Amino acid sequence: MRSSQSQLRVAYRTPHLPNLRRRVNPFATPASSSLPTITNARNPIRQRPQPQLVADLSSKSSKPSRLKASLPLPNPLNHQSVQIRRTRRERRSENSSTRLWILIIRLLIVGIGLGAIAGTVLSSLGTASQPSTKTTDNAPIEVQQSLSQTISSQLTPLLLNKSPLQKQIQTLVKQHPQLQPGIFIHDLDTGAFLESNSRLIFPAASTIKLPILIAFFQDVDAGKVLLDEYITMKPEMIAGGSGNMQYQKPGKQYKALEVATKMITISDNTATNMLIERLGGIEVLNQRFRSWGLKKTVLRNPLPDLPGTNTTSPRELASLIFNLEQGKWISxxxxTDLIDIMIQTKTNTLLPQGLGNGATIAHKTGTLGRLLADVGLVKMPNGKRYIISVMVKRPFNDASAEKLIRTISRQVYDYFNN
Known part of the structure; x- marks a missing residue:
């Protein structure tokens, strides 16, 4: 039974060999073959084939027949199996070659990919490690293509490159050689900005009150100061110059929110000194400014600071408003309360004069004999918003500085309006 099953398996595996399909009788005499065998009863032994003598009878020749020795004919089954083996070997060789090429191609692809990734990473690291290009503050209007981090925030690339606005401001500045303006304009909707001498240090005058107001609302949010708490006006806090609180008797008390409002709306110097003391003093405020990233905004003396020792720059003032618009520092x-206070500023002879009907500006001015400044957030009727910061060093009380600020404001407004 096992023998027949084995034969059936052989037949199934090699269906192309018909001789193996036939039933084999183990007792039958084997058919003649080119491989003759000699057998005995016990152990059949296959012998090597011997040459046969084949009679070649030619009916056409009358000569005696000649005997020709011929070698045995090859077995077709063996020849076919050899071909099968060769085919399999060739296929194996072809498969091995194909697999080898596929492996090489894959390795090349992986290598190229890793090389591209490594190149990108190294390029990024190289760019990050390169020192940023510094601009010269004394140059004319400079349109930057990128801006390094300012007050812990990143401004987006400029879109005003070679704009008519740039040319107009350049022409205007050249008409006033006795003035030294610093200008920073930032389009909040597109991220575009334009600057000229915006990094120069200027006397801050009353613009120093803007960072003090931000610090005040920070302490309100932290619960260190209450809006309705009372602050006492001490004699050493009373200051001349702008404001009307100086005319009140020492010891008078004001609510904290009222003091902060007067500091901005009427630029009250006495109110400013009261808040400086309430917030911890000059050095505490300077530490706060530095924590915001301010380097040129420094408070050195109480107000009115006629010598101009308190300092800032057009760029840093604009950055204060920018960060507020980004939702930083205060709730x-x-x-909202801070912007509402700035909108109520009473001095409207500078930037507001260049705005069209329906526009609003939240701003803070600064005035000294040798300086005039205004910084603000403008909202146009068409929904456009931009920050404008202009500071002008001038000959003592030179009125042309006012005209320059108003004209710049008008040019910027017209540019964004069109």
Whole structure:
């Protein structure tokens, strides 16, 4: 039974060999073959084939027949099996070659990919490690293509490159050689900005009150100061110059929110000194400014600071408003209160004069004999928003500085309006 099953398996595996399909009788005499065998009863032994003598009878020749020795004919089954083996070997060789090429191609692809990734990473690291290009503050209007981090925030690339606005401001500045303006304009909707001498240090005058106001609302948010708490006006806090609180008797008390409002709306110097003391003093405020990233905004003396020792720059003032618009430093409610206070500023002879009907500006001015400044957030009727910061060093009380600020404001407004 096993023998027949084995034969059937052989037949199934090699269906192309018909001789193996036939039933084999183990007792039958084997058919003649080119491989003759000699057998005995016990152990059949296959012998090597011997040459056969084949009679070649030619009916056409009358000569005696000649005997020709011929070698045995090859077995077709063996020849076919050899071909099968060769085919399999060739296939194996072809498969091995194909696999080898596929492996090489894959390795090349992986290598190229890793090389591209490594190149990108190294390029990024190289760019990051390169020192940033510094611009010269004394140059004319400079349109930057990129801006390094300012007050812990990143401004987006400029879109005003070679714009008519740039040319107009350049022409205007050249008409006033006795003035030294610093200008920073930032389009909040597109991220575009334009600057000229914006990194120069200027006397801050009353623009120093803007960072003090931000610090005030920070402490309100932290619960260190209450809006309705009372602050006492001490004699050493009373200051001349702008404001009307100086005319009140020492010891008078004001609510904290009222003091902060007067500091901005009427630029009250006495109110400013009261808040400086309430917030911890000059050095505490300077530490706060530095924590915001301010380097040129420094408070050195109480107000009115006629010598101009308190300093800032057009760029840093604009950055204060920018960060407020980005939701930094103070809560949304405090930001709303702060902007509302700045909108109520009474001195409207500078930037507001260049705005069209329906526009609003939240701003803070600064005035000294040798300096005039205004920084603000403008909202146009068409929904456009931009920050404008202009500071002008001038000959003592030179009125042309006012005209320059108003004209710049008008040019910027017209540019964004069109």
């Amino acid at each position: 949304p409610q405090s930001r």
